[in-house]
Amino acid sequence: MSELVLHEKSEKPFNVSSLPVLLDGDESFEDYHLKNHDFIFNCTDLTAIQMDMMAMMLTYMTKESWDNGQCPTFHFDTEKLTKWFGCSAKQLHSKLKAPSKALAKKQFIFIDDDNEEFSFASLLKAIEYKKGVLTMTPNDVLRDIYLITATSDEKNKGFGKIYNDVYRALSVPNTKRVFEMISRFRERGMEMHPQDVRNLQCCLGIMTREGRVLKSTYASEKTFVSRIISVAMEQIAALPEAKKRLNLKRSELTGTLGYELLPKAGDQKGFKLRFLAEWKEGVDEKRHLEADLQSALDDAKEAKEKGERTLPHLEKVADLLSQLGETESLGNIKNKIVEIKRREAHEKQLREAEMRNNERELVKRSLQSFPLDEF
Numbered sequence: 001m002s003e004l005v006l007h008e009k010s011e012k013p014f015n016v017s018s019l020p021v022l023l024d025g026d027e028s029f030e031d032y033h034l035k036n037h038d039f040i041f042n043c044t045d046l047t048a049i050q051m052d053m054m055a056m057m058l059t060y061m062t063k064e065s066w067d068n069g070q071c072p073t074f075h076f077d078t079e080k081l082t083k084w085f086g087c088s089a090k091q092l093h094s095k096l097k098a099p100s101k102a103l104a105k106k107q108f109i110f111i112d113d114d115n116e117e118f119s120f121a122s123l124l125k126a127i128e129y130k131k132g133v134l135t136m137t138p139n140d141v142l143r144d145i146y147l148i149t150a151t152s153d154e155k156n157k158g159f160g161k162i163y164n165d166v167y168r169a170l171s172v173p174n175t176k177r178v179f180e181m182i183s184r185f186r187e188r189g190m191e192m193h194p195q196d197v198r199n200l201q202c203c204l205g206i207m208t209r210e211g212r213v214l215k216s217t218y219a220s221e222k223t224f225v226s227r228i229i230s231v232a233m234e235q236i237a238a239l240p241e242a243k244k245r246l247n248l249k250r251s252e253l254t255g256t257l258g259y260e261l262l263p264k265a266g267d268q269k270g271f272k273l274r275f276l277a278e279w280k281e282g283v284d285e286k287r288h289l290e291a292d293l294q295s296a297l298d299d300a301k302e303a304k305e306k307g308e309r310t311l312p313h314l315e316k317v318a319d320l321l322s323q324l325g326e327t328e329s330l331g332n333i334k335n336k337i338v339e340i341k342r343r344e345a346h347e348k349q350l351r352e353a354e355m356r357n358n359e360r361e362l363v364k365r366s367l368q369s370f371p372l373d374e375f
Helices: 048-060 063-069 078-085 089-103 140-147 164-169 173-182 197-203 221-238 283-305 311-324 327-369
Strands: 003-006 032-036 073-076 107-112 117-122 124-130 133-138 159-163 246-248 259-263 271-275 277-279
Touching: 032 048, 032 164, 048 073, 048 078, 048 089, 048 133, 048 164, 048 173, 063 140, 073 078, 078 089, 089 124, 089 133, 117 140, 133 140, 159 164, 159 173, 164 173, 173 221, 197 221, 197 271, 221 246, 221 259, 221 271, 283 311, 311 327
Parallel strands: 003 073
Antiparallel strands: 032 159, 073 133, 107 117, 124 133, 246 277, 259 271
């Protein structure tokens, strides 16, 4: 069993480069954790502190953690724990005991009645607190569920990038879950499709997948949305930490903040819910812009080698540099664009002058060869 001992001020005992390259500006890998799509929409009924404990483990989990097929064990010392949970060292034992005991029994549940499939697995193999150190061991049966949180190689399976400052500031479990959901689709050109409200009720523990009601107060879809989803959006929107990260838009159809409720099509009963979260320009958009910039530079180089016009490509480069805030490089590109435009304008004048001269020569030769004596 591989072990990772985490100390706040000591050198990290794992290779940070094995984490996904999702850093934005001054971000640190400790600023967020990644969560598999199936994990986000699973019916894991955790308390707020249990969710924060799992987030702490996911923050430090890397693909390297699972090297050699071994199950990793994560050790969090007193300094890390007091900072993460916002309490004194003397409070750690009492604060973590009951949540840890319950967390050890929590399961990852998969049920697909349509295909007659199901699976149940404990989230953790073990959890203990001893001499000021919390030790968490994930269940290696769920390796594939955990691994997507540690590598971008399988990004097509989908994951959410969940900022820890927002996540930990949210004290209501359902609000944390909603924040996970709106963190799921952030890439340019992607959006979360409208979600079946009944499915959301299952994800948030209102009822089972089989339709058995667990919390009758929220069994009505409209009541669930107004008293859980709407409240969660208001709480997220009020957080200063969240305001730095995203804008929750108000629906033009219903006036609701952060979502809109849509009736199902045709004769289907019930509703679907579309989240209206707009993430501010950050790592995902920046990564796309940088990729577009490299492509534009390659196109400009190829055009130069083929003797084709480079100006359209350089103008695209300038636009991308402007969006990325690369002022120094932008200035150089703009100077080159001005130079090329002047050269092209001069070359155009020369061509036009040459054309006029050619036309005059043609007229002159036509006059010289014109058989005037025959008239």
